[in-house]
Amino acid sequence: MSRVSGTNEPIPAQSTAASSRRHKIVVCKDLGPAMPLLTQRPDIEVVNWTEERRCDRAWLLQNISGASGLVVCFQDIIDRELVDAAGPNLRVVSTISVGYEHIALDVMAERKIQVGYTPDILTDAVADSAVMLALMATRAAGQSYTFVKNNQWPSFNWTPFAFCGPQLSTTSFSPTRTVGFLGFGRIAHAVLARLAAFGITHCIYSPRPEAAPQTERDAHLQTKHNLTEVAPVDLPALAARSDVLFILAPGGPATHHLIDAAFLRQMKPSSVLVNNGRGSVVDSIALAQALKEGWIWGAGLDVVDEEAIPGGVTAEHPLVCEPRCVVLPHIGSAAQETREEMARLTARNVIAGVLGEELPVALDYSHLGS
Numbered sequence: 140m141s142r143v144s145g146t147n148e149p150i151p152a153q154s155t156a157a158s159s160r161r162h163k164i165v166v167c168k169d170l171g172p173a174m175p176l177l178t179q180r181p182d183i184e185v186v187n188w189t190e191e192r193r194c195d196r197a198w199l200l201q202n203i204s205g206a207s208g209l210v211v212c213f214q215d216i217i218d219r220e221l222v223d224a225a226g227p228n229l230r231v232v233s234t235i236s237v238g239y240e241h242i243a244l245d246v247m248a249e250r251k252i253q254v255g256y257t258p259d260i261l262t263d264a265v266a267d268s269a270v271m272l273a274l275m276a277t278r279a280a281g282q283s284y285t286f287v288k289n290n291q292w293p294s295f296n297w298t299p300f301a302f303c304g305p306q307l308s309t310t311s312f313s314p315t316r317t318v319g320f321l322g323f324g325r326i327a328h329a330v331l332a333r334l335a336a337f338g339i340t341h342c343i344y345s346p347r348p349e350a351a352p353q354t355e356r357d358a359h360l361q362t363k364h365n366l367t368e369v370a371p372v373d374l375p376a377l378a379a380r381s382d383v384l385f386i387l388a389p390g391g392p393a394t395h396h397l398i399d400a401a402f403l404r405q406m407k408p409s410s411v412l413v414n415n416g417r418g419s420v421v422d423s424i425a426l427a428q429a430l431k432e433g434w435i436w437g438a439g440l441d442v443v444d445e446e447a448i449p450g451g452v453t454a455e456h457p458l459v460c461e462p463r464c465v466v467l468p469h470i471g472s473a474a475q476e477t478r479e480e481m482a483r484l485t486a487r488n489v490i491a492g493v494l495g496e497e498l499p500v501a502l503d504y505s506h507l508g509s
């Protein structure tokens with residue numbers, strides 16, 4: 140039977156013959172119903188962080204020595220220091236996320252450590268939540284919900300324009316709508332498919348600088364969703380034309396604060412920004428100013444730059460304080476069925492990795508810069 144640590148004290152290295160045949164896997168996030176996939180294997184020793192808060196870096200550094208596998212989430216920074224502390228046994232890092240900015244891929248490549256992740260299976264859940272945020276941000280859901288929670292409904296003087304916001308769907312009297320995407324991959328396509336039902340007419344996106352033109356794919360999407368346009372545009376046009384702009388780009392140096400004051404000033408006063416990608420893509424201070432001064436109408440955020448720093452996003456954060464900004468705590472893929480499948484895949488990835496087998500879903504980082 141595998142051992143699951145009951146406390147978060149450092150676990151002493153095992154020296155018995157039996158333990159040396161077992162693969163040590165350090166688990167930073169409890170995988171819920173998928174944990175037995177790990178704990179019921181006689182060839183695996185599980186050392187897991189059991190507290191209901193972010194895994195302590197110090198605990199991880201103390202416990203990782205001799206590990207063959209590591210289970211993490213996007214909050215855990217996997218860098219050279221950690222890999223050095225693990226030692227030469229480490230064969231696989233399995234993250235329960237589609238994003239991988241938290242993993243130093245140059246170090247993984249150098250040490251030939253496989254990386255498992257969970258793309259595709261979360262696409263629909265994240266796309267659902269992006270549409271939810273677009274609707275919440277356009278239709279003043281944050282303000283009106285707070286109004287009711289604050290017991291203001293009893294004295295509500297209903298007026299035709301109270302809590303009004305821009306309409307996401309097209310109508311006979313407002314027949315065109317342009318959605319923009321920064322990051323036009325699987326999740327963006329799933330968002331577009333959902334928005335087609337809202338009568339969206341134009342879809343524009345900013346291509347990666349190195350990407351080849353996708354003319355055929357765009358023509359296919361245009362026909363499939365009965366749109367007037369699907370086209371790549373430059374950043375100024377993306378800002379100026381989007382009624383709703385979805386940020387679905389990965390984080391990292393290439394996208395850091397791409398959405399800054401200069402970009403936001405080019406957006407329409409009636410437009411809405413939705414961020415389901417990474418907080419670091421948007422300059423929070425500039426966005427708060429854009430909302431306060433009416434450069435844009437509203438925002439729906441599942442990610443915020445400051446979530447990564449100690450103290451995180453408090454109730455005093457300038458974006459949380461903006462009435463037309465809906466902020467959720469990074470829950471884009473938090474649909475029960477999806478999270479269970481992500482947990483199972485994360486477990487299967489780490490098991491395959493420690494056994495030296497091909498991962499069910501491995502990140503191919505051979506072409507990625509460090």
Ligand SMILES: O=CC(=O)O
Pocket residue numbers: 213235236237238239261472
């Ligand atoms: O942000 C969440 C993920 O990368 O899956």
